[in-house]
Amino acid sequence: MDAHGPLCVGIDPHAALLADWGLTDDAQGLRRFALTVMEAVAGRVAAVKPQSAFFERHGSAGLAVLEEVVAAGRETGTLVIVDAKRGDIGSTMGAYADAFLRDGSPLAGDALTVSPFLGFGSLTPAVRAAAASGRGLFVLALTSNPEGAAVQHARDAGGVAVADRIAREAAALNGEEIAGSGARLGSVGLVVGATTGDAAARLGVDLAAVRGPLLAPGVGAQGAGPAELAAVFGPARASVLASSSRGVLKAGPAVADLRRAAELAAAEASRALRD
Numbered sequence: 001m002d003a004h005g006p007l008c009v010g011i012d013p014h015a016a017l018l019a020d021w022g023l024t025d026d027a028q029g030l031r032r033f034a035l036t037v038m039e040a041v042a043g044r045v046a047a048v049k050p051q052s053a054f055f056e057r058h059g060s061a062g063l064a065v066l067e068e069v070v071a072a073g074r075e076t077g078t079l080v081i082v083d084a085k086r087g088d089i090g091s092t093m094g095a096y097a098d099a100f101l102r103d104g105s106p107l108a109g110d111a112l113t114v115s116p117f118l119g120f121g122s123l124t125p126a127v128r129a130a131a132a133s134g135r136g137l138f139v140l141a142l143t144s145n146p147e148g149a150a151v152q153h154a155r156d157a158g159g160v161a162v163a164d165r166i167a168r169e170a171a172a173l174n175g176e177e178i179a180g181s182g183a184r185l186g187s188v189g190l191v192v193g194a195t196t197g198d199a200a201a202r203l204g205v206d207l208a209a210v211r212g213p214l215l216a217p218g219v220g221a222q223g224a225g226p227a228e229l230a231a232v233f234g235p236a237r238a239s240v241l242a243s244s245s246r247g248v249l250k251a252g253p254a255v256a257d258l259r260r261a262a263e264l265a266a267a268e269a270s271r272a273l274r275d
Contacts, residue, residue: 001046001213001241005266006273008081008215009041010245011050011069021253027061030054034069037249040258042076045266047110049215049243052084067106080109081138081215087115089122097129111136113191113215117151117162120169127173127188136187138215141166142200144193153203161203166190167210174211185239189213194224194242196232207236217243219269226272233273242269 013033015025023029034050041048048069055066066082073080086096099105100112114126116139123139130137142152142163152163160168167190174186192200192207194216200207207214214233218224219242224232233240244265251261 004044004046005270006241007045007262007266007269008047008049008241008243009037009045009248009262009265010083010217010243011037011048011054012245012249013054017249020250023253027058027065030058030062031065031068033253034065035072036253036255037258038069038072038076038078040252040255041248041262042072042078044259045078045262046241047079047081048073049081049083049245050109051245052082063107070107070109073109079111081111081113082107082109083113085113085115085140086126087118087122089118090125093122094125094129097126101126101129101133101135103133108133108135111138111187111189113138113140115140116166116169120166130187131177136189136213138189138191138213139166139170141170141190142192142196142203142205144195144218149199153199161205163200163203164205167205167207170212171206171210178211186212189215189241191215191217192232194218194229194232197228198231200232201234207233208239210236210239212239214240215243216240217245219244219247219272224272229272237273240273242273244269 013030018025018029023032050069055062070080099107114123114137155161170188173188177186189212192214195218247265248261251257
C-alpha cells in the first residue's frame with residue numbers, strides 16, 4: 001500500500017464481463033481474461049483479489065486458472081487476496097485452511113477472505129494456518145448488502161453488536177502479533193463495505209483499534225468517495241485497502257487501458273483515503 005497506493009484490483013470474470021471483452025464464457029475465455037488483468041496490473045498495485053466463485057463455476061479447469069493467477073502474483077511480487085469467503089467448523093475449516101493458506105498449495109495466495117458467522121472461534125484453524133505460513137485473513141464484519149445488517153448489526157444480551165464482537169476478536173489477535181513483532185498492522189484484517197455509512201459508529205465498532213488492514217469494496221464506481229469513506233472509517237482511513245473491480249475491469253480488454261484505469265483508481269483511492 002505504501003509503495004503502490006491503497007488499491008486492490010478485483011478479478012471478477014462474470015459472464016457479462018467476459019462477453020463485453022469479446023471472450024467466450026468458458027475456461028479458455030476465463031484464462032484470457034484473468035491473465036490479461038494480471039499482465040496489466042501485476043507489480044503496479046498493492047494487491048489483486050480474484051473472486052473464487054467465478055473460477056469455480058468453470059469446474060476443475062476454472063480452478064486451474066485460479067492457480068495460474070496465484071502463481072502469477074507470486075512471480076511478480078503482487079499480493080493476492082483469494083476471495084473465497086470460507087467459513088465452517090472443525091476439520092472442515094481445517095481443510096479449507098490447508099487448501100488456501102498452506103505453503104505449497106497452488107491455491108494459497110497471500111491472504112484469504114473468511115466468514116466468522118459460525119462464531120469467530122470457528123476460524124481458529126485458519127488463524128493458526130495463516131500465522132504459521134505468514135499469510136493473512138480478511139474477516140467479514142460489515143458488508144454493504146442489505147441482508148447483512150440482520151446478522152451483523154444484531155446485539156447480544158450485553159448490547160454488543162455482532163460486527164463489534166468480530167472487530168474485537170481481530171484486534172486481540174493483532175495485538176498479540178504486533179507485540180511480538182513490532183509490525184505496524186497485524187495480519188487479521190476486516191472486510192468493511194465502503195458504502196456502509198455510519199454503521200460502524202452507530203454499532204460502536206472501533207475500526208482503528210483493530211490495527212489490521214481494512215478491505216473496502218465499493219470505492220469509486222460503486223459510489224464511495226472521500227466523504228463516504230470519512231463517514232465509514234474515520235481515523236482508520238490509513239489502514240484501508242480500497243477494492244475496485246468494475247471501475248478497472250470495464251476498461252479492458254486492452255492491457256494499456258486496464259493499466260491506465262488502475263493507475264487512476266489508485267490515485268483516486270490515495271486522495272480519498274490519505275489527503
